[in-house]
Amino acid sequence: xxxxxxxELTWIGKDKRPRLEPRILIEDxxxxxxxxxxxxxxxxxxxDERPPSxxxxxxxxGDNLLALxxxxxxxxxxxxxxxxxxxxxxxxxxxxxxxxxxxxxxxTMMRDRLEIIRNLLADEGSLWITIDDNExxxxxxxxxxxxxxxxxxxxxxxxxxxxxxxxxxISTSHDYILIYSKNKELWKRARNTLERTEDQISxxxxxxxxPRGPWRQGADGTAKSGSESLRYEIKLPSGRVVTPPSGNxxxxxxxTLNQALLENRVYFGKKGDSLxxxxxxxxxxxxxxxxxxxxxxxxxxxxxxxxxDHLRKLLPDIEPFATPKPERLLHRIIHIATNPGDLVLDSxxxxxxxxxxxxxxxxxxxxxxxxxxxxxxxxxxxxxxxxGEDQGGISKTVNWQGGGGFRYLRLAPSLLKKDQxxxxxxxxxxxxxMLAEAMCKHMGFTYAPSxxxxxxxxxxxxxxxxxxxxGSLSHDQLRLIGEEVGSERSLLICCKAFMADAExxxxxxxxxxxxxxxxxxxxxHDDYSFSIELLAETPDDEPLEDQ
Ligand SMILES: C[S@@+](CC[C@H](N)C(=O)[O-])C[C@H]1O[C@@H](n2cnc3c(N)ncnc32)[C@H](O)[C@@H]1O
Numbered sequence: 001x002x003x004x005x006x007x008e009l010t011w012i013g014k015d016k017r018p019r020l021e022p023r024i025l026i027e028d029x030x031x032x033x034x035x036x037x038x039x040x041x042x043x044x045x046x047x048d049e050r051p052p053s054x055x056x057x058x059x060x061x062g063d064n065l066l067a068l069x070x071x072x073x074x075x076x077x078x079x080x081x082x083x084x085x086x087x088x089x090x091x092x093x094x095x096x097x098x099x100x101x102x103x104x105x106x107x108t109m110m111r112d113r114l115e116i117i118r119n120l121l122a123d124e125g126s127l128w129i130t131i132d133d134n135e136x137x138x139x140x141x142x143x144x145x146x147x148x149x150x151x152x153x154x155x156x157x158x159x160x161x162x163x164x165x166x167x168x169x170i171s172t173s174h175d176y177i178l179i180y181s182k183n184k185e186l187w188k189r190a191r192n193t194l195e196r197t198e199d200q201i202s203x204x205x206x207x208x209x210x211p212r213g214p215w216r217q218g219a220d221g222t223a224k225s226g227s228e229s230l231r232y233e234i235k236l237p238s239g240r241v242v243t244p245p246s247g248n249x250x251x252x253x254x255x256t257l258n259q260a261l262l263e264n265r266v267y268f269g270k271k272g273d274s275l276x277x278x279x280x281x282x283x284x285x286x287x288x289x290x291x292x293x294x295x296x297x298x299x300x301x302x303x304x305x306x307x308x309d310h311l312r313k314l315l316p317d318i319e320p321f322a323t324p325k326p327e328r329l330l331h332r333i334i335h336i337a338t339n340p341g342d343l344v345l346d347s348x349x350x351x352x353x354x355x356x357x358x359x360x361x362x363x364x365x366x367x368x369x370x371x372x373x374x375x376x377x378x379x380x381x382x383x384x385x386x387x388g389e390d391q392g393g394i395s396k397t398v399n400w401q402g403g404g405g406f407r408y409l410r411l412a413p414s415l416l417k418k419d420q421x422x423x424x425x426x427x428x429x430x431x432x433x434m435l436a437e438a439m440c441k442h443m444g445f446t447y448a449p450s451x452x453x454x455x456x457x458x459x460x461x462x463x464x465x466x467x468x469x470x471g472s473l474s475h476d477q478l479r480l481i482g483e484e485v486g487s488e489r490s491l492l493i494c495c496k497a498f499m500a501d502a503e504x505x506x507x508x509x510x511x512x513x514x515x516x517x518x519x520x521x522x523x524x525h526d527d528y529s530f531s532i533e534l535l536a537e538t539p540d541d542e543p544l545e546d547q
Pocket of ligand 1 (some may be wrong): 063368371
């Protein structure tokens with residue numbers, strides 16, 4: 001048993017974990033969408049890197065806890081960047097979703113989702129969570145527990161609002177973005193730096209026509225602290241001999257200066273009579289710049305930019321979200337955390353900013369959204385992106401012309417339901433294919449029905465298969481299947497009933513549905529959402545007043 005940590009955040013209901021049913025996902029083809037032409041190669045995609053294909057992008061409507069669980073078997077270890085913008089638990093009622101959960105419930109619900117998100121992340125992957133002061137500090141400590149404190153990367157302060165509200169005590173300008181990695185060392189090696197801005201590049205000048213190009217002052221001049229060895233005399237080309245004023249020291253050693261002189265990279269001013277400057281050339285510095293923790297709206301946009309300057313113009317008939325994230329913000333995050341072709345996930349999709357930006361940047365994406373706005377807001381927005389009609393947001397920066405597509409998926413209902421006598425039975429809404437796919441998930445097999453062998457619904461290895469049927473199998477039927485499977489392969493048969501000695505066929509394992517899966521999870525539980533009604537339930541039966 002693992003030891004209890006010495007320092008931990010605790011809250012009511014912390015030890016309660018839902019036993020989630022791994023659902024299958026069903027496509028709603030009427031809402032899936034793809035461009036006529038294949039997606040063109042975009043932005044920083046190299047010519048031989050494949051553009052995002054229609055099937056790689058998924059928009060899932062439903063509760064994200066069940067959706068994340070549904071994704072786990074296929075996508076564990078695959079996702080490079082998760083961005084989430086969950087309800088901040090502000091206590092204010094938003095038009096499109098409930099926000100204002102009691103703190104313990106909020107923490108439990110976030111923890112349950114973050115544990116699956118951690119499983120989905122690739123080893124060099126990262127999670128970015130926007131949040132404000134209502135829960136930021138509790139969330140930080142809780143995330144330390146899920147990801148390990150050593151995997152915390154940093155907190156970004158994003159200026160979400162460049163204005164000032166005069167009807168409050170202190171006007172809030174920022175949100176936080178907490179960043180966690182699955183493995184900090186691997187993340188550090190994989191993460192991208194930012195491109196230098198024109199402004200930063202313009203700080204490099206070439207006043208002496210140096211053939212090595214523009215340069216700027218390196219770590220030189222004088223400092224207020226240092227050792228006596230940093231107070232040596234320097235003879236300037238003009239003949240003047242200088243030492244730092246009393247109490248000051250050169251910032252560079254004599255050896256560094258001599259080396260720089262040998263390389264002809266010391267500048268003494270136009271007349272050769274100024275204090276020496278050791279040059280740092282633009283051509284020599286690493287290609288990009290390291291991101292900072294302060295992200296002003298002038299660099300990455302604000303809520304207002306997303307609402308007023310982009311979404312209102314893009315979808316004039318649809319009331320935009322209260323706090324959509326600007327595309328420039330997601331562009332920076334996705335740029336730092338991923339490369340073209342990588343998979344990006346947002347399980348609190350809102351108006352679909354993450355998917356729209358990932359799409360334009362040539363990344364694959366998965367989004368999950370519970371609310372109706374999944375089809376009222378996200379679908380129309382993405383259609384415009386795919387049709388090349390969205391020229392706002394980051395479109396011009398990445399030269400977006402349109403292309404690609406996505407599949408619209410819903411969570412299947414529970415595989416088991418209670419019948420009129422209170423017995424768990426296979427949900428009548430399931431057809432044979434759905435049942436086979438769901439059983440593969442439950443039994444740890446990859447669903448891959450064979451065109452040639454009716455008994456091959458999936459596999460767990462090259463020689464181990466699964467067959468799912470609602471039929472009752474006789475001894476003779478099993479004998480025939482066993483002969484076809486042969487001694488080099490094995491088969492798990494999940495059926496309604498069998499009339500045979502289960503031990504009689506060494507290459508077959510027989511299980512009955514639903515008995516084989518009854519105890520695996522909780523069934524017919526559809527709502528794990530951030531629902532305000534949950535407040536009525538007291539976790540662990542403790543009264544709320546005790547908190
Ligand atoms: C702050 S909004 C996200 C806004 C988004 N970043 C954007 O730019 O438009 C949070 C979203 O999470 C969704 N949400 C809340 N609980 C959810 C759940 N259990 N499953 C899926 N989505 C959920 C809400 O419906 C809401 O749309």
